[in-house]
Amino acid sequence: MTTLLEIDALTVEFSGVTAVSDVTLRIAAGETVALVGGSGAGKSTVARAIAGLVSPAAGTIRFEGEELGAASRRRRRQLRRGMHLVFQDSYAALPPTMRVADIVAEPMVIHRQGDSASRRAAAVAALESVRLTPTATYLDRFAHELSGGQRQRVAFARALVTRPRLLLADEPASGLDASLRLEIVDLMTELAQTQGLAVLHITHDLALAARSCSTIVVMQDGREVESGPTADVLNAPAHDYTAALVAAASG
Ligand SMILES: Nc1ncnc2c1ncn2[C@@H]1O[C@H](COP(=O)(O)OP(=O)(O)OP(=O)(O)O)[C@@H](O)[C@H]1O
Numbered sequence: 001m002t003t004l005l006e007i008d009a010l011t012v013e014f015s016g017v018t019a020v021s022d023v024t025l026r027i028a029a030g031e032t033v034a035l036v037g038g039s040g041a042g043k044s045t046v047a048r049a050i051a052g053l054v055s056p057a058a059g060t061i062r063f064e065g066e067e068l069g070a071a072s073r074r075r076r077r078q079l080r081r082g083m084h085l086v087f088q089d090s091y092a093a094l095p096p097t098m099r100v101a102d103i104v105a106e107p108m109v110i111h112r113q114g115d116s117a118s119r120r121a122a123a124v125a126a127l128e129s130v131r132l133t134p135t136a137t138y139l140d141r142f143a144h145e146l147s148g149g150q151r152q153r154v155a156f157a158r159a160l161v162t163r164p165r166l167l168l169a170d171e172p173a174s175g176l177d178a179s180l181r182l183e184i185v186d187l188m189t190e191l192a193q194t195q196g197l198a199v200l201h202i203t204h205d206l207a208l209a210a211r212s213c214s215t216i217v218v219m220q221d222g223r224e225v226e227s228g229p230t231a232d233v234l235n236a237p238a239h240d241y242t243a244a245l246v247a248a249a250s251g
């Protein structure tokens with residue numbers, strides 16, 4: 001497997017206060033890595049730093065072998081087209097006055113890709129890949145005409161339409177009920193397997209992480225306290241905090 005994303009010693013500060021400290025992380029193409037930890041641990045900040053929404057105070061982020069901090073602004077923008085961030089409440093934030101076909105195709109418009117016919121075709125393909133089929137029954141609907149699970153699938157279709165190699169999924173299923181949550185997580189696993197997509201899955205839920213991810217990284221108070229293959233982390237947690245999470249997850 002080729003390493004797609006390499007983060008070394010990432011530190012992020014907000015007004016001098018450290019939110020993320022010395023985080024190191026690797027994700028290969030086709031791999032799903034879970035970033036777990038309690039509220040305020042720094043998980044979203046890691047994703048935001050990768051996506052370029054916040055600037056690191058220290059450390060490096062390499063995407064496809066290129067260090068983002070060392071690249072020109074233009075090159076950085078190009079590289080970041082290879083990744084897409086999906087938020088917890090992205091389904092609530094889908095533009096209310098746009099139809100599904102346009103919502104899904106919008107990132108292509110933003111990136112100035114294709115013409116209207118090819119964008120529509122890409123939107124149809126993206127809807128197929130998230131199993132919103134037959135696509136014709138969804139294309140002309142508005143977000144409020146969809147269920148919560150369908151809306152989150154639309155958010156994923158929109159994330160996939162520009163064919164990113166890395167999906168940063170920040171609590172993508174936490175607003176959904178238990179069965180939909182599993183559906184969304186299984187969808188991410190399937191996309192990783194069938195499309196070679198690398199996924200960083202941020203979640204509070206260790207059980208959910210264990211279901212889909214090959215590697216688990218545990219954060220607490222801005223620091224990485226443990227990381228390793230899922231089975232190792234679950235069966236033999238090396239850190240008290242992880243052990244507490246495992247105990248809580250197994251009820
Ligand atoms: N824009 C910001 N300005 C100042 N502080 C911030 C900002 N964003 C995050 N923080 C702080 O950084 C720390 C980490 O926040 P972050 O959102 O990364 O946590 P998280 O692990 O995603 O938590 P949750 O599970 O609640 O989403 C918190 O103490 C938070 O208050």
Ligand SMILES: [Mg+2]
Pocket residue numbers: 043044045170
């Ligand atoms: Mg968060």
